[in-house]
Amino acid sequence: MSITTMESSTIQAIPENQRHGNARDLFTIWFGSNIMLLTMFTGSLAVTVFNLSFFSALMALVLGNLVGAIFVALHSAQGPQLAVPQMIQTRGQFGFYGALLVVGVVVIMYLGFYASNLVVGGEALHTIYQPISKVQGITIIAIGSLIAVIFGYKLIHKYTQILAVLSGLMLLAAFIRVFSSQYFPQDFFQLGTFSSIGFMGTLSIAALWQLAYAPYVSDYSRYLPKATGAKTAFWASYWGCSLGSLISMILGLTVARAYSGDFIQGLIHLTGSGLFSTALIIVFSLGIAATNSMNLYCGTLSSITILQTIFHRWSPRVLARTIVALSLFSVAMFLSVSSSESFVESYVNFILLLMCVLIPWTAINLIDYYFIHHTEYDVPSFFKPDGGIYGYFNWPALICYVIGILIQIPFLSTPLYVGPLAKLLGEVDISWAVGLLVVSPLYYVVAMLYKRTLPEIDxxxxxxxxxxxxxxxxxxxxxxxxxxxxxxxxxxxxxxxxxxxxxxxxxxxxxxxxxxxxxxxxxxxxxxxxxxxxxxxxxxxxxxxxVGGSSSMNSMIYIRGNAxxxxxxxxxxxxxxxxxxxxxxxxxxxxxxxxxxxxxxxxDGELFVDHPKDPNPLSKLFIQAAALLNLKENQDFNAASSEGVGIYDVTQRDGQRLSSFKAFVQPILTRxxxxxxxxxxxxxxxxxxxxxxxxxxxxxxxxxxxxxxxxxxxxxxxxxxxxxxxxxxxxxxxxxxxxxxxxxxxxxxxGKNLQEHIDGLVTVRTNSSKTLGFSVGALASILPAPFQYALKRKGWLTTNYVEAGGFAKTPLATDLPDVQFHFVPGYRSHRGRLFEWGHGYAIHTCVLRPKSIGEIRVNAQKQIEIDYNFLEKEHDMQVLIEGIKLAQRILKQDVFKAFNGQEILPGPDVKTDADYQAYVREYAATVFHPVGxxxxxxxxxxxxxxxxxxxxxxxxxxxxxxxxxxxxxxxxxxxxxxxxxxxxxxxxxxx
The missing domain is CATH 3.50.50.60 (FAD/NAD(P)-binding domain)
Known part of the structure; x- marks a missing residue:
């Protein structure tokens, strides 16, 4: 494909027969794109913001770049293997919709860097040629990057390859000119005093500079043939990123240490005004245009990822890339023009706070790719509306991500905000290290606990x-x-x-x-x-x-029924x-x-039967409330009698679901x-x-x-x-x-004789965050839940939502219980709702031996038709209503008085038998027990x-x-x- 041919693909996987190039391309693209004014400006912050001596700053920049480049290279090595953009691949860790949280953050990051580059580039062009205003300079660089994005990666690749050679030579010449300049200060190499705050701040900014490439580095390596290999892609990206940025930052550091004024003016002053300095600024501005092309290109892909997640039937093509790129271009232009006057402070805050949200993502992505999935993903699942095998949301990853952000906040030290723990450490910013050290092992432990593997068979x-x-x-x-x-x-x-x-x-x-x-x-x-x-x-x-069938999705309750x-x-x-x-x-x-x-x-069997590891306190209150109505506690529903209430036994092992497959097949897969x-x-x-x-x-x-x-x-x-x-x-x-x-x-x-437990619901609303639910107050129990579960099998994640329940006789019963209760220590407005905002508690009541019989049929399309034929027999309606009334009485006992609950369903307006019948017809469902x-x-x-x-x-x-x-x-x-x-x-x- 020629560099003037528009790229036809957007976020789709690149077919092997359309991939080309070699690892040298990775080196040049990252080396060339890092040699630019913004990189140099970032290096200058070691002096202008953190007030370090040259050698202290040099050490911090070297360490920051070499450490940060490791993460970038690990992300880059994923590209040839998967051939998809990094943010599409993020669906493998966070789920189809869960990835939106990360992708949204990354789009903001692209816009921030894009706007920052435009400001620096615009000022540089204005400095070397006064008739060009800053806004005009910003516009010139922005339009150049927009054109490159419209044509696609091939033009960007070729541009950076040429630029790598040209800018590398200019960089070498610039060092020679600076160190030989008559204005170079004699005390330049004095050691000065060491500042731990400044050292860590400089190291952090250098590391983040590298990490900022992580969300899109594989967007380019994905075009390489799979045979390129992970190690080759790793080292090419590592040395390209680390050398290009490190040398540029050292030049910026040198200029800032030798010249106390404006950075651009200092660069011109030390390299000698005239043709060389003008050429130098132009070449380094071209580096800005190259990087901005990459920022805009990958920001466009990430934005398309968001749109394709929402409109999952949409197949984006060239026009979509152009329209999205124009939209991002417009936003970045606005940001760059409006922030140019307070740029330095805004940029420092932006780059330090950005680390806070990038670190948890990079930890989860790398742990998942290299240690959980061992570099193998089901790529087609990335594009399935239901997320394929990765689902809508991967809650452990999302929770670990949020925890990773929150745990860094007390350690942040920026001009905008200094956390309480950072103050205790003398305002040294170690937030990124804390984030990495917490999220990486946390996610690894959680993910490894549930990793299942099956032998491959074709x-x-x-x-x-x-x-x-x-x-x-x-x-x-x-x-x-x-x-x-x-x-x-x-x-x-x-x-x-x-x-x-x-x-x-x-x-x-x-x-x-x-x-x-x-x-x-x-x-x-x-x-x-x-x-x-x-x-x-x-x-x-x-x-x-x-695998496991419904035993892999049920509530894990172990009940045999009545003898x-x-x-x-x-x-x-x-x-x-x-x-x-x-x-x-x-x-x-x-x-x-x-x-x-x-x-x-x-x-001696394979199926572990245990108690729930950490029942909600309300489950025990339910048992106490039922006892006040002469429903005695039963500690073993599978013994001589099932009558009574209690905590249900569950099919779990060490606090994890134990499906039938996991119990009986997983241990013998080697047969x-x-x-x-x-x-x-x-x-x-x-x-x-x-x-x-x-x-x-x-x-x-x-x-x-x-x-x-x-x-x-x-x-x-x-x-x-x-x-x-x-x-x-x-x-x-x-x-x-x-x-x-x-x-x-x-x-x-x-297909005949279909029988199912018809179910009714009683729900009480409360403001107490002691119940399961989602609210601001519940964060105190939700946020530590992954740690509690991973370390002790305690907390919110251990619940099956129906830890307690039991069997009772209504006035219509003879010698055996005729209803079953499932107590939920959380708010339920109806069975079909996945998540509820707020708090409450509820009882599901089902008819144990319904008289109504249904059937299933097959239609002309060979599809199943399920007819439960619910409530054909009046007996079922009568028993269900009596069960609901008994459940209401349980939840009205004084043991629940402290929760100040208000009954929502059936509610105070349901009083007569006709009211109850109407309520059942509108709200009754099943407990998912079809048989017969x-x-x-x-x-x-x-x-x-x-x-x-x-x-x-x-x-x-x-x-x-x-x-x-x-x-x-x-x-x-x-x-x-x-x-x-x-x-x-x-x-x-x-x-």
Whole structure:
């Protein structure tokens, strides 16, 4: 591409066949762009602001540049590997939308440096040629940089390559002229007194000068071929940046030490007025134009990144770059003209405060790239509207970033502000060092705690092999089955997951659970059909789409249900599924670490069952309040009786989420006979005469079959398992034909018998920041949370939001509890809201054994339709209303009086039965426990038999929540794990 050809790309990844150049280009671009008047002016601050002697200043400038250049070079080495702008890559650390915080700061930085360069350049042109005013000089340099940006990086590269040679020669000549000048003072090299404040201030400014390039240094190295190599790119950038800036700063220092007046005048005075000094100023002004082209170019890319984040369907091209560049150009012109009179003070404040916001970003970026992801990112995810595997927000990175800024403030020492700790240190500014030393290890610890890795496998490998057992769904049940079947080294097992790996910290940190429900990466994000008895609302139905399935996004509550639930299953024809028969399988998988009754609990399994690490104080108040209504505390809901209230047991290990995948599969990934495949969606099952022989899948844009030698086990959940059957021609004949699917096996029960816990909400608003919530007062608990969690597994991040709850009888109950409570020590206006501003507490109340039965169907587009058929039976409405009333009574007890709460939902206006019914129809939702759509049994509507084999098939089983004949009286994760244990046992017994 010619230098006069406009660059067509903006923020997109540069294809390998369009990359060119070598590491020498990196050296020249950074060497040449650093030899300019603003760099020299920065060096002069060691004398004019910090009043250092020459040798003290020289040492500070050398150390600052050499240290700062390390960070710049580490960022530059990322370019050839990823081929994307630095701010696009920042989405990998902060999330698709989270990166906006950093990108916004960086755009401000570009504008600041751009305007600063314009001021210095404008003054220089005015000095050497008086008819040119400062404003005209600013305009000349600004227009030159704008033209370069419009044409793109190629012109900028070529410009700086030529400039590097020319300015390097002029710099050498300038040193010779200065030191041989008749005006050079005789006492120039006197040592003088040492000032620690001035030394650290000078070192900091020199280091920040380098760090200021960090947010865009890889915007240029990304054009180099990947074969350039990280080490080569590192050293080329390191020496280019450090030498160019250091030599320029030393010249600025020398001029300032030898001449006490205006810097530009001093440079002219010491180099000899006339043609040489004029040429010198012009060449160094060209350096300003070069750097300004880079500032404007990268500021434009960063601004486009912001716009593309907001308008994610937009694909920016050349015109967009031109328009954005013009906008930034206009803002910078205004800033430079308006700030030229107070430039020195403004510039010093700007550059020191800039370090405060850049340091945490550079620490997080480098730690994440080199030590967490080991230089490997999923580049396509950077451009996905949901952030791909990096999500919308990476809260640990964002929190560490904010902490990094806040922790530096007390150590800041600038002309504008001196922090209290800086005053104690004699106004020495060590804020940047504190920021680096705190954020780097903090982010490393947090990120490493949740880093997950899965063996890589390509599609060709999958097609070349067939497997004895293929398990569809790496969730609660599927993960258990994969573990048990792969214990035999001679058995080949393939575990297939439609979703991604569970790398994200928001999966592993308990408090991250609320960020997952609406994630386009980690949730299927199903919605029901309009529910006619719920004011035609479509109810959100999130299900886990990642390894671990819904056990990777649920609230981690370990509840088995009531013993009678399983006895009722057996009474309906599910032989071997009574409580006495299933209890050993619950115990087999459990590793109870809280010394509960061994008659009911296991201690040798893989699934850790523990108490929440740091329950909110309000959770305990809930228990006290319920006791005042004769709801006794129950310390083990999984023992003889579930009735009562208490702190729920959770599936956590050391304060981290322990999904089924993490418990049962992660420790055995080294088994050579186990293949785990992620992001692989099963389209249909190939079968003939009751025998399954393969499945058809879609993965990475390819469609192919995976062969099955022995059995296929569907563990894809209550929605996807029946959907796969129907898409494969197995299901109700009339419905399949209506959807345009050939019915190959008429199985009328597929998709029927859908059951779910309908849920109502009671919410109280309070001003107390002791509750979970977001407010200014809550910062005292939010800001230390990452440290508390990383070091002690305490604090805000340990919560699953429903630490307490229990089971109660309404007046409609007979011998067993008929409602379940989930107490939330935070404000909830309705279930669909992700974050709420302010504070409060709430109780979710669900009907344990609803009578209303729904169904799922497949439509002509092969998509699922979910009809809960909520409130078809009046019984469900009555029980829910009674449960809500009981929850209201609990929250009105005197133990909550100190919080001075006000009930928001249902609210004081809801009084009559009609009011309560209207409230339920408007606000009722679910607790995400769908079951029953491939029910087990022996009647005509059964889909699987008591051995979990699909009726009419020899080698097709289902093992997940869909096989439950009736909904259990509680959370469904533990029962699904038990079902997985039973399925594996059936298969192994058959061998």
């Amino acid at each position: 599609n060709q490998q999958l097609q070349q092999h067939s497997y004895d057992y293929v398990i569809v769904g790496a969730g609660s049940a599927g993960s258990v089955i994969a573990n048990r079947l792969s214990e035999d080294p001679n058995t080949r097992v393939c575990l297939i997951e439609a979703g991604a790996a569970d790398n994200s910290p928001r999966i592993q940190i308990p408090a991250g659970t609320i960020t997952l429900y609406k994630s386009k990466t980690y949730s299927w994000n199903f919605f029901s059909t309009p529910q006619k008895r719920l004011n035609n609302r479509q109810i959100h139905a999130p299900r886990g789409k990642m 009678s639930d399983y006895d009722n299953w057996e009474a309906k024809g599910c032989a071997g599924w009574g409580w006495k028969e299933v209890l050993p399988f619950f115990k087999r998988s459990e590793k109870n670490v809280i010394q509960q009754d061994l008659a009911f609990h296991g201690v 050579s006979n186990l293949t785990v495949v992620t992001e692989c969606e099963v389209e249909r099952i190939h079968h003939s005469e009751g025998q399954v022989y393969s499945i058809h899948v879609q993965r990475q844009g390819q469609n192919f079959d995976i062969g099955i030698n022995k059995e296929l086990i569907l563990s894809a959940g209550a929605f996807v398992s029946p959907l796969l059957l129907m898409k494969s021609g197995i299901g109700p004949k009339s419905e399949l034909e209506q959807a345009g699917i050939e019915c190959r096996v008429d199985l009328p029960g597929v 759509t491939c029910k087990m049994g022996i009647d005509a509507m059964s889909v699987v038999d008591p051995k979990l084999k699909v009726v009419g098939f020899n080698n097709l089983r289902i093992a997940d929540a869909s096989i439950m004949p009736d909904l259990v009286s509680g959370n469904t994760n533990a029962p699904c794990i038990m079902i997985g244990e039973r399925a594996a046992d059936f298969i192994l017994q058959q061998q």
